[in-house]
Each structure stands twice: as structure tokens, then as C-alpha cells.
Amino acid sequence: MDELTMVRGWEADEQGLSDDARVAARARLGAAMAEESRGGASRGGVLSRRLVFRTALVGVTAAAVGATVVVSRDAGDDHKPRLGAISATEVLRKAADRSRAAGSDLPVPRDDQYFYYRTYILRTPVKGGRTRTWTDESWMSVDGSKPSLREEHGKIHHDPPLGEHEVRWPPTVYSKLKAMPTDPDKLLARFRMGRPGSPDNDRYAFFEGCMLLMGPRVMPPGLQAAAFEALAKLPRIRLDYDAVDVAGRSAVGVSYPKTEWTFLFDRKTYDYLGLRTKGSSPRKVHGEWKQANWYYETRSLQDIQVVDGIGQHG
Template sequence: MDDLTAVRELEADVPPLTDDARSAARVRLQHAIVQEGRSGALSRRLMLRVAVAGTAAAAVAGGVVVAARRDGDTGAPRMTTLNAAQLLHKAADRSRADSADTPIPRNDQYLYTKTYITRTYVKDGRVKTWTDESWMSVDGSKPSRREEFGKVHNDPPLTKHEVRWPPTEYAKLAKWPTDPDKLLKWLRMEQKSTPQADMQAFMNACMLMQGPRVMPPGLEAATFEAVAKLPDIRLDYHEVDALGRRGIALSYPETSFTFVFDPKTYAYLGLRLKGSSAKKVHGEWRQVAWYHEMRGLEELGVVDRIGQRP
């Protein structure tokens, strides 16, 4: 059986992916190839597994919202005077000023998250909500328990050929550059600035911010400043985050993800996703029921075992 046949069989009963999910999967695969290339060749079968696993994760986790900062500084200037780049620099300053309450995780621990999800359907305005709890092994060496839309998934440990991109290990994240220019090169995967490379950089920034992970000092701020250097970023002043607070969205053309910020404090509120459900019609998958989805990370902590809460 050749690889194309394997892919077709794997996708036979899977809804078609969005362009954003495919882009995210492609990034994961590229990173896996680079990592494996340092130690030896990666088999075609394992490459396929990494690609498919990355695609599924991107499709599921694309709308995850990370922890919001505490509100404050209500006397800040009104956001209507700022453009997209200025907003991101304000958000970076706010990020540096905030203190991190989450302890630094060890590789043998778990990242605990409690997430509030709200999905609003475009056609009729219906709203569905979920509150999910998950325990992710920091380095992937232990089983993880992940709850998605109320359903519990018990994930096995990663194999030596499987990678997470971006990483969740604090030691690996600490090696990421906090200089915005250098970080932007990483987010572009060392490519020159083109519309496609810039879109990939924006997607990588979304994947980094979606969590769950504990950011080393300065990395979150540098991410905002790196995105500020992209030429086509734009603002939308009519967003609402998952917990009902008003927010301003920042997006990149032809992507369905948006960053959401507080309009007064510049605090980062999370990510918003436009997506759709899919169903089989006469043997073919069709996109139906478009929706907007937000995820509010109510709690992020570090624990020693599955089932434990901070």
C-alpha cells in the first residue's frame, strides 16, 4: 500500500478539514522532519502518523482560548485611537507587567486546565456551552486525559517519533527567542516574508498562544510584538470573548482565527475561531452549520497526577 492510499483510507470517515487546520498540520510535520533529521531519517509511516495526528489536533484545538489576564488599569486610553500594531505593543507591555501565578512545571507533571467553551451558530443564533477539564502530561511521557465538548479522551504517551508543536515543556520554551525579530523568523519557519509565510507565522503564533502551556518570561510579549510586524494584520472592534466580556479582535486575511484583547486594559483574552460542522451527504462530507467558537481558560495549574486539581 502506498502513502496516498493510506491517507485516503485514514480520511475516509473523517470530516474534511479547514485550510487553517491543514496549515497547522503542515507546520507540525515540517517541525517533526527537522527534529528527526538531526538524529536520523524518519520513516514514511511515522511521518504519516505525525501528519495525521497533527491535523486532528489542529482541527480539535484550533479554537482553544488561553488564560485571560486580570482586569485593571481602567484609565487606559480608548482603543479607537490605536491601529493593529499599536494594540499588539500595548498588549506586550501589559503582558510584561503582569505577574505569573502558575508555577514552573516539571516534565513529569501535568498541566491542568478548566475551559469554558461557547459555540454560537451563525444561521439561527443557537448557543451551546461546555465546561471541560483536562490533564496533559507536560512532556508527553505519561498518559493524558483530555475532555473535548464534554467527552473524555484518554490519550496514550507520545512515542519517540511523535512531537508536540509548539512544545509544552518549559525547558524547551525557555530556549525560544524573546527578541521579536528572531521569534518572527522562527514563526515563519525561517522563510522570507511572503503572504504565505506571514500567514504561517500568524498560525504558529495562534498555536503557541492556544495552550495549555506555561510561558517563560517575555515569550508571550515577544509573540505579540512579532505578530505586530506582519504587514496585513487588521482590527475588528465588535468581538465578544467566551466569558461575555467585550473585546477587540485582531486577525490576518484568509484565516479563521482571531486574537481577542480587552479594549481598555489591552489584556489578552484569547482566540476565537470560525468553523463549521460536517456531515455525510450521499457518501460525501459537506460543511454545514457555520459557527463562531470561543474558549475561555478559567483555570490553569500544575499538578502531579490525573484527577488532581490545583
């Protein structure tokens, strides 16, 4: 199976691929193939045939937008909100500061260990109906040399070890994440895949940033903060203001026009809470795939640990 056939095949998957996601996937595929081709000469011309950058959240559209959001509190009551205007850029910068201040209490992982993740997913139909929830657990090999177990919407996937020449974006291997730039300008250039800033290129850059932070993966020190600061440099980012609740915490969202992803942050602390999307379940009608049963989906990381094997919880 060639790589473009793989991309086309994803479109018939349970989640489906939107136009933005499809174009971005093909762009990443082309960039990955070009990179492998350049590196292939030094490896005797061996090219990867297994370019893996599949995402569990695709086929979604932009959420409601707003220019400002209530984020401050009344001086006499820390729990009483009052009006205050803040930009999407400021939210991302404050989230970066919060990420650096929070740090991580995880030990430096060994290559033979696993990252354990527990992710909470909430799916609500747009036109009303039964809300569905999942609490997925995954065990990902730190260096990719061992099989991993990944749960998506309650379904178990047994992922084989990564191949020597396998290209995966965003990476899940800790050493590759650690090698990514933590300078916001350099990281933004990576998100744009070296292309100049423009509405289209910046939209794909925002998509790449969402993919990096979607998980499951562990952010080495400074990478998450750098990602927020890099995306804060995009001139068209905006706030989504519709009182999203993430596991009991009121959230403010940051998105980009004509994209399908929204970062969610705690309104009071600016802690990163997760991602929200709007998606649909494709249906085949008269031989053609149609989008139907639209829903909002929120995904938030509940726990992460370094463990020695699959099945352990830290």
C-alpha cells in the same frame, strides 16, 4: 498509517479542516519530517512515525474586519468609553507589555507533575439557534512522560506518553516551550518556518502563532509576550471590531486577512482573553464532505495550576 493519510483523515473529523488549516498542517508536517530526517542520522536513522499537531479548532473562516477600535475612556469617567483610534500592531504590543507586567504566579513545575487547565468554550450558530457551552478540564504531563487526560467539547481523550522521537507542534512539553526563542524576530522566523515574508508566508505565520497560544500549554516567562510582538511585525494584521463578549468582558480582536483565527483582548486592559473562530460541522452528501451548520466559537482559559496528579485542581 502514513502521515499524509493522517492529515486526510483529520478532514473527516468532527471539526473538519479548512483550506488554510490543511495547507498549514501539510507544511508543518513537511518541516517536521525534514527536521526528523536531519536528526535521524545521529540516532541511527530512526524516524518518528507519529507526528502529532492536531488542533481542536480547525475549519473556520475570517471574522468581520475594521481599521480602528474604541479603546480609550473619558477622562471624567473611567467606565465611560470614548472614541480613540489604535492599530492592530499597537494592540499586540500593548498586550505584550501587559503579559510581561502580569507575569505568572505559577511555581516552576517539576517534570513529574501535571498542568491543570480549565477552558470555557462558547459556540453560537451564525444563523441563530441554540448556543452551546462547555467547561473543559485537562491534565497534561509536564515532560510528556506520563499519560495525559484532555477534554475537548466535553469529550474525554486519554493521551499516551509522548514517544522518544515524537514530533509535536506546537509543543506541550514545558522544556521544549522554554527552549523557544523569546526574541520576537527569531520567533517570527520560527513561525514562518524560515521562509521570507510574503502574504502567504505571513498568513501561515499568523496561523502558527494562534496554534501556539491556543493551548492547553503553559507559556514560560516571556514567550507569550514575544509571540504577540512577533505577530505585531506582520504588515497586514488588522482589527476585528464587532463588540465580542468573552465571559462578560468586552473584547477587541486581531486577525490576518484570509485567515480563520482571531486573537481577543480586553478593550481596557489588553489582557489576552482567548481565540475566536468561525467553523462548521461537516456533513457527508452523496459521498462528499460538505460544510454546514456554521457557528462562531470563542475559547478562553479560565484557570491553570501545577498539580501532582490527574484529578487534582491545585
